[in-house]
Amino acid sequence: MRIPRLATFARKSLRRFRGSAFARPVVHALDRVWWARVIRRADLIDDDLIRAQGFRTPRAALRAYVRGGFRTGVTLNPLAMERLIASQLSDVGRxxxxxxxxxxxxxxxxxxxNWDAVGWAEAHPEALSDPAGPLGHRWRLARAEGRIALGTKRETTSVPWSTVVSAMGRSARREPSGPMASSSVARIVVCEVGKxxxxxxxxxxxxxxxxxxxxxxxxxxxxxDEVESWLACTLVWAWHPRVRVQTRDARLIDSLxxxxxxxxxxxxxxNEISSADLHALATAxxxxxxxxxxxxETGAIASAGLVVSGGRYRHLLSGHPAEDAQAAGEWIAVPRIAAPTFAHPLGSSPNGPGRTLLGAVVRAPRLSPPIESAPGPDTDVDPYLRPAGLVAVAGAGGRPRVERRLPDATSAGATPRLRWALKIAAPPGRPGEFWGDTHFARGLADALRRLGQDVVIDAYEARKRPSARLDDVVLALRGPEPIxxxxxxxxxxxxxSHPDELTAGEAASFDAVFAASRSWARETSVSWGREVRTLLQCTDTRRFHPRGLPRTSERVFVGTARGIARPSVVEPVKAGLQLSVYGPDWTGYIPAHTVVARSVPNAALPALYESADIVMNDHWPAMQRAGFISNRLFDVVAAGGRAISDEVDGVGEIFGGAVATYRTIDELLTLLRRPSEEVFPLPEELARIGAEVRAAHSFDxxxxTLLDRALELR
Structure with a gap:
């Protein structure tokens, strides 16, 4: 079990060497030479494209590209989008x-x-033998045939290669392409692209x-001004029958x-907004x-719409968590809409009274409200606040201040309705959806709500949002970042998780401390001289429960590489054993054909766990040493699945035979080479173990436990 620690040490040492003042210039120069050599040998630099950007030779374009042009919009092949490719691979931006x-x-x-490279590779296996992969194979074939099919998976259009060449020139000149919007359409979608x-x-x-x-x-x-951005958009013009590409103009909306x-x-x-939410806007x-x-950017509300206060427009619920607005239902009527993403009838102004669709969300930087005077009396904001248990009261200078609405007196023995803020280490928005902390917090929030509590979740950047003073209870789910x-x-x-990064000083300011490890809680209570209570991780039993799915022969692993050679993945693959990996950042550790997908939708995990022959699992070395059991094991067993994991104190006691453990690589490979029916209990015993886990280790x-402790402390 030394391999992960040695690999981590080696990577850290290499990063320190690269970052040293002495080595940095030399390393960067050698990197650029190597990058250029690999790209030049692949032979995928498009002559028409580099000339359109003002380069006289492929060598000059390649030199500019590897010296930093790849970050500033220099592009070498019209069928490639730099940032899209980088987002799927490690070393993004470096x-x-x-x-x-x-x-x-x-x-x-x-x-x-503008074209489906993954689908092309599946349909043309010979593309994988091309020195430049499916990208080079498709580009060379298109140039040779003089045509290419562009479009989405839904629909493609065959266009002459000369049209692609025209798109390159137009992009370099920032020249508009396509017809103006028509008065006969039912919908016009405007996509503004920022610098x-x-x-x-x-x-x-x-x-x-x-x-x-x-x-x-x-x-x-x-x-x-980036040619790469213009080219990606102008290629849409090459295949889409009803698109206009142009420079952004403040008068554009008025000219429609x-x-x-x-x-x-x-x-x-x-703006970050999903296609489903754009559809909802278009319909409404x-x-x-x-x-x-x-x-x-933090995940807190920038605006739920504009309201009038003191003769000026102000952003409603600015600085509050999203839950405070969404408590009001599907939508609210506001004196004026506020978000930079919006919809309205053609020919009308977006500046009148409108609605905020609370189920649709956009993430975008904050902007100041309009400075002009607002017509009419001040807005009564209580109807917006009341569903979240809030109320407006007079504040300094006559400006309203939001406070908690005190609940009506409760009968003896009734549980008070408290406002909880769950603070997590995950980032807001789409990146946070790939963090287990996000889904863990949602499962716990739902369970607290079933106990009559109000709950909001704060991503890491929103942990100190302006409205935090309204919270009765703060629960920090301590992962890799301090809270x-x-x-x-x-x-x-x-x-x-990450108990090795927590200090006694950080924990000292909390009223109570819980830990997802019995041994660590016991030892830390002694060393810190304060009580640390055991509270193991758990599972969402409303999602993770048996559905009667048949078991397959697939052995799966779900998760990222973490920058180390995780033994539960790397060693079985190295030994030639079958393993299906779902997760990012495995490049360089295992062959690409073993990676089924970069991610699994969280909603699909219960079925995957139940139907898999075996679910592989391992722990961060620090968590393993400290006895922190991964919540994946709770999910797998609760769903009716079977798992193999590295040995952690307490696994056998909690999961019985549903989780087989190993201490050495030889033990791991021996387990995997045996028939699974010899390793795990009979179905009836597995069902009994799963039922016990769901009963004792649920979010409910x-x-x-957490509510009882919070009430004691209050």
Whole structure:
């Protein structure tokens, strides 16, 4: 079990060497030489494209690209999107995406929104033998044949290669392409692209999906000088029959045609919004101005709409968690919509009264409210606040201040309704969906709500949001990042991972400390001189329970590589045993064909765990040493599954034979080579163990413990 620690040490040492002042210039120069050599040998630099960008030779373009141009929009092949490729591979932003693509197995790497590289690799296995993978194979074939099929998985269009060449020139000149929007359409979708668009591929995917229905025009308006961004958008013009690509113009919305019963949907520059939420806006926008609930970069509310206070517009519920707005239902009517992504009927203004769709969410930077005077009397905000248990009271200078609405007197023995804030280490938005902490917090929040509590969840960046003073109980789910206690609330700390990074000083300010390890809680109570109670991890029994699915022969692992050679994955694959891996960042550790997908939707995990022959699991070395049992084992066994895991104190006592453990690599391989029926109990015994886990280790059981302790401390 020394391998992960040695690998981690080696990687840290290499990073320190790379970062040293002495080595940095030399290492960077050698990196650039190697990147250029690999890309040049792959022979995928498009002459027409580099000339359009002003480079005289492929060598000059390649030199500019590896010297930092890959970060500033220099592009070498029209069928590749730099940031899209980089987002799927390790070393994002440090190495050029084309280089990373060429040194990895490309069969599951998506390279553009304008053609399906993954589908091409599946349909043309010979593409994997091309020196530049499916990208080079498709590009060379298109140039040779003079045509290429562009589009989405839903629909493609065969276009002349000369049209692609024209798109390259137009992109370099930032030249508009396509017709103006028509007055005969039912819907116009406007996609604004910012100077530093964080995820252009995600934005284009969303608007292309929203514009897929008949009688819809798409306008892509760029506020960017990067040729790569212009090219990706202009290639949409090459295959999409009703698209306009142009420079972003503040007068664009006002210049759109008036269409009977038509609607315009505007996706703001740099805004993160799903295609489903854009569809919801498009549908609701036919009835008047609508906007989604606007969250800022931290995940807190930027605005739930504009309300009037003191003759000025102000952002409703700014600085509150999303749950405070969503408690009001599907939508609320507001004096004026606020989010930079919105919809409204064609020919009307978005600046009048409208609605905020609370189920639709956009993440975008905060903006100041309009500075002009607001007509009419001050808005009564109590109807917006009441569903979340809040009320507006007079504050300093006459400005309203939001406070908790005290519940009516409860009868003796009734449980008080407290407001809980669950603080987690996960980031907000889409990145946080890949963190187990996010889903763990949601399961616990639902359980607390079933006990009559109000609960909000704060991503790490929102842990100190302005409205935190309203919270009665703060529960810090301690993972890889520190979270502070809160002086004006009951503060509970639940250590669920990374115990080696927690100090006695950090824990001292909390009113109570729990730990997901019996041995660590016992030892730490002695060493810190304060009580640390055991509270093991758990499972959401409403999701993880048997469904009667047949067991397959698939042996699976779900998770990231963590930057180490995880033994439960690497060693079986090295030994030639079958394993299906679901997770990112496995490049360089295992062959690409063993990676089934970069992720699994959280909703699909129960079925995967129940039906798998075996679910593989291992722990961070520090968690294993300290006796912290992964919550994956609780989920697997609760779902009716079977697991193999490294040995951690307490696994046998909790899970019985449903989890087989190993101490050495030889023991791991021996377990995997035996028939599973010889390793695990009979189905009846597995069912009994699973039922015990669901009864004793559910989120409902943990929520009851936490609530009782919070009430004691109050």
């Amino acid at each position: 190495v050029p995406a084309l280089y990373a693509y060429l040194v990895n197995d490309p069969r599951r790497i998506r390279v553009s929104v 530093d668009e964080p995820d252009l591929a995600y934005a284009l995917d969303a608007v292309l999906d929203t514009a897929a229905q008949a009688a819809t025009d798409l306008v892509i308006a760029l506020d960017s 045609p008036v269409a009977p019963n038509g609607v315009v949907v505007v996706r703001g520059a740099g 926008g036919t009835e008047g101005p609508v906007a989604p609930l606007w969250l800022d 502070d206690a809160q002086d004006d609330a009951v503060s509970l700390l639940w250590v669920i 059981a943990r929520a009851r």
